[in-house]
Amino acid sequence: MDAVYTQLLAEVGEFRQRYPDVRFVDLISLDIPGHFYGKRYPIEMLEKVAAGSALKLPQNCVLLGTQGGLFKIGDYCFNDGDPDAQRRLVPGTLKLVSWEQQPLGQMLITSDGTQKPIEFEPREVLAQVLGRLGRKGIFPVVAFELEFYLFDSHLRDGLPQFARDPLTGDPDDQPNMHIERLTRFAPVLDEMVETARAQGIDATVITAELGPGQFEINFGHLDDGLRAADWAALFCRSTRGVALKHNYRASFMAKPYLQHPGSGMHVHVSLYDKAGNNLLAADGQKALRHAVAGCLDVLPHCMPIFAPNHNATRRLSATVNVASRASWGFEDRDACLRVPESDAKNLRIEHRLAGADANPYLVLAAILIGLEQGLEQKREPIAPLNDDRSSGVDFPLEMLEAVRSMQNHAPVREGLGAEFVDVYCENKRQDHLAFMNEISAREYRWFL
Incomplete structure (x- = not known):
């Protein structure tokens, strides 16, 4: 795992050197309907995540409907306390967002490869099949x-x-x-x-x-x-x-x-x-x-x-x-x-x-x-x-x-x-x- 952190830190450091005006990075993942959800992180905090700090988002973000609402699905969403779930950065995906008005970065995150992957996250489903x-x-x-x-x-x-x-x-x-x-x-x-x-x-x-x-x-x-x-x-x-x-x-x-x-x-x-x-x-x-x-x-x-x-x-x-x-x-x-x-x-x-x-x-x-x-x-x-x-x-x-x-x-x-x-x-x-x-x-x- 240390090698992964070293790779991620190098990736973030190279990105900051190449794009010094970028202050925020969107950490994004695909939900079930195929929409991106996530958080906008200050670039300084991203460096901490790359070094191993915890990255968590609500587990039920994956379950959003097409219009963004939550449905009662078994014990998920309304009977589970809306718990956080661990995510990780996907190496090699930190890139410049050039279509926004202000300089911005984006990077994929996922639960696959974490200690407790989300079984219904689309990327984790594919990872299991592969x-x-x-x-x-x-x-x-x-x-x-x-x-x-x-x-x-x-x-x-x-x-x-x-x-x-x-x-x-x-x-x-x-x-x-x-x-x-x-x-x-x-x-x-x-x-x-x-x-x-x-x-x-x-x-x-x-x-x-x-x-x-x-x-x-x-x-x-x-x-x-x-x-x-x-x-x-x-x-x-x-x-x-x-x-x-x-x-x-x-x-x-x-x-x-x-x-x-x-x-x-x-x-x-x-x-x-x-x-x-x-x-x-x-x-x-x-x-x-x-x-x-x-x-x-x-x-x-x-x-x-x-x-x-x-x-x-x-x-x-x-x-x-x-x-x-x-x-x-x-x-x-x-x-x-x-x-x-x-x-x-x-x-x-x-x-x-x-x-x-x-x-x-x-x-x-x-x-x-x-x-x-x-x-x-x-x-x-x-x-x-x-x-x-x-x-x-x-x-x-x-x-x-x-x-x-x-x-x-x-x-x-x-x-x-x-x-x-x-x-x-x-x-x-x-x-x-x-x-x-x-x-x-x-x-x-x-x-x-």
Whole structure:
């Protein structure tokens, strides 16, 4: 542990020397809905934490609902005295926040790796899955791809407005994938990438997507699953901040427009042994088929993770490059699981189901337990879409049904942890009921 403190102290000291004007640092962590919570620390106090002083935050911060409120979940929140829980600094994540008006730093914190980790913290859930795979000699390499929309910074009657073309001033209301859109929106997109890279994120390819003001940015492949999920989470935070600087609103909402494509979180995963051999390529790619079968078995029981809110399920009824059933295929973007063309060394599965607003730690954890189950059970999958366009397994599209399916599924409870599954499902159930507990203007139009 002394070596960790030495590393952290050196990191803080180097940061202070490089950015002497920074007086405060945001210590942040992702909650269950995928929002950052934390505290703003004076830089002097951060140095003390780096040297080993206690860092504690309320345990129940992890349980916040989408709107920030707390729900009664078992004995948590209202019957437990709201206890503090230990957190630790994540080495290598102290970076400058360049999108705020005043100089500021930020650094990830987590309960994983502490003496008593929070079982339902998303990063801890993923850490447990990765640790178990590592003990079995399975080492994932992961890359995230995130789609998002740019809107005008001002809403109209609560509704998003098309982003305005910075060259013409006109709304970008024509869906297309033309490369010229990257040029027109280059000032904000370039700063998004530069800011991501300054956060330590290997942001690579930028694509203009089909929706108006919709873009996708890819990240490099990593042999550290926790860090890959960190990148996805931090990218969302920095992208929103940079967008506001340019008078836009960036959103990872899964389906902001009914008439235009939704935004997804695509995750590329390959599996290797200690010697660097691609496990999916073993036995003439039989292992690939087994892994696919495991993912398809688990997928219907992890829908509250892949589509974590009412809006996210809307995206799954689309007709373009989004699957409405659990399916797979070679070079087929209509499938949940796409196997891109590659050589044996880089053979991988692209999981395309999750919405862009899903929690990246939990999405990756859910994918990995499916791969793990498939490699162990060695079952053949259903036919790929390349052979049968009707191939697929139904999954629940209504939140309460999805929650029941997840909470009662033994392999998911074993793979992700029973305590996490119970807490997460109750959080989603309560969040959904709170969302539905409002009479909308449409109800009055239909039924008054």
